[in-house]
Amino acid sequence: MKRRSRKTLDFDLNLLPFISVLAVCISFLLLTSVWTKVGTFNLNQAFGTDGAGPNVKNPPSLWVKMENDGSMEMKVNEMNRLPARLRETRISASNWYAVESYAHALKSVAPQLDIALILPAPDSSYNSIVTVMDHLKKQNFSQIGIAPL
Amino acid sequence: MLEQSQILRQTAPSSIGAGFGHARSNRKKPESSLTLTSLVDCFTTILVYLLLASSFGAAELQIPKHMALPQAYHSANLEDGIVVVVNNHGQYTIEYGRTKSTVPVNQLFEALHQEKSATAQDFVVVQADKSTNFSEVNPAVLTALQAGFKQVRFAVLQEDAR
Numbered sequence: 001m002k003r004r005s006r007k008t009l010d011f012d013l014n015l016l017p018f019i020s021v022l023a024v025c026i027s028f029l030l031l032t033s034v035w036t037k038v039g040t041f042n043l044n045q046a047f048g049t050d051g052a053g054p055n056v057k058n059p060p061s062l063w064v065k066m067e068n069d070g071s072m073e074m075k076v077n078e079m080n081r082l083p084a085r086l087r088e089t090r091i092s093a094s095n096w097y098a099v100e101s102y103a104h105a106l107k108s109v110a111p112q113l114d115i116a117l118i119l120p121a122p123d124s125s126y127n128s129i130v131t132v133m134d135h136l137k138k139q140n141f142s143q144i145g146i147a148p149l
Numbered sequence: 150m151l152e153q154s155q156i157l158r159q160t161a162p163s164s165i166g167a168g169f170g171h172a173r174s175n176r177k178k179p180e181s182s183l184t185l186t187s188l189v190d191c192f193t194t195i196l197v198y199l200l201l202a203s204s205f206g207a208a209e210l211q212i213p214k215h216m217a218l219p220q221a222y223h224s225a226n227l228e229d230g231i232v233v234v235v236n237n238h239g240q241y242t243i244e245y246g247r248t249k250s251t252v253p254v255n256q257l258f259e260a261l262h263q264e265k266s267a268t269a270q271d272f273v274v275v276q277a278d279k280s281t282n283f284s285e286v287n288p289a290v291l292t293a294l295q296a297g298f299k300q301v302r303f304a305v306l307q308e309d310a311r
Contacts, residue, residue: 015185026199123283126303130279131219133221133303134305137223138223
């Protein structure tokens with residue numbers, strides 16, 4: 001009696017076309033990928049037409065005055081109920097940790113404080129201005145403006 | 150005796166092969182199978198990484214070779230608009246789409262005013278090297294506001310938030 005030949009269940013998937021497709025996709029993505037992401041800091045500038053009337057009180061704001069040597073003077077305006085140590089402080093050049101600590105302490109005492117105005121000196125570098133803005137943004141200062149010279 | 154056996158051992162395969170020529174063709178060829186599964190896994194991992202790392206549809210900004218933008222962790226995404234590049238020696242390049250023009254500081258207002266009326270954009274992106282002094286960036290900011298732009302944006306290199 002002749003034995004029936006069983007069909008084998010083993011099969012080989014042809015991976016070569018799949019590899020080709022993957023290689024093409026990887027090449028395409030490698031060529032078209034942008035590795036450096038560019039972002040922007042949006043300044044909330046006040047205009048001359050936005051001036052408050054004589055009886056309108058200015059909202060509380062943090063002023064960051066940058067000096068030519070890189071040091072900064074940070075001062076809160078239009079806010080009286082504030083501990084004396086937080087009303088005004090002076091920070092040495094490139095001490096970004098102190099900037100962030102001060103902004104954090106200020107935000108924990110006065111969470112409604114959203115406005116910050118940076119007053120750069122003529123020799124203040126673009127990098128230091130952006131770094132100050134970055135630290136203030138981190139502490140949720142939503143409206144950051146810059147005072148032109 | 151020892152020498153004879155050594156000679157026999159060395160010559161035996163060739164003599165057998167010579168005697169039975171067809172036996173060589175019946176030998177199984179050595180099969181070399183490349184394991185493709187691991188290669189496919191590797192490719193898939195790279196593909197997923199690239200797909201996740203790629204940003205599709207994002208606006209692009211041409212950064213000159215000599216320029217290094219400052220890094221920031223909490224910046225907003227870039228949008229297409231008018232770009233004012235602060236060059237050295239008081240020159241400013243205004244870019245919008247593919248048009249590009251370089252003007253000195255005394256012609257910056259006219260150039261920006263023209264772009265503003267032609268494009269109806271309400272913001273301008275200022276792009277400068279990180280070591281640039283604010284005294285060189287200031288004319289771009291001030292003139293943009295005077296030309297009627299409602300917002301000034303500073304271009305930075307976006308880093309992942311810490």
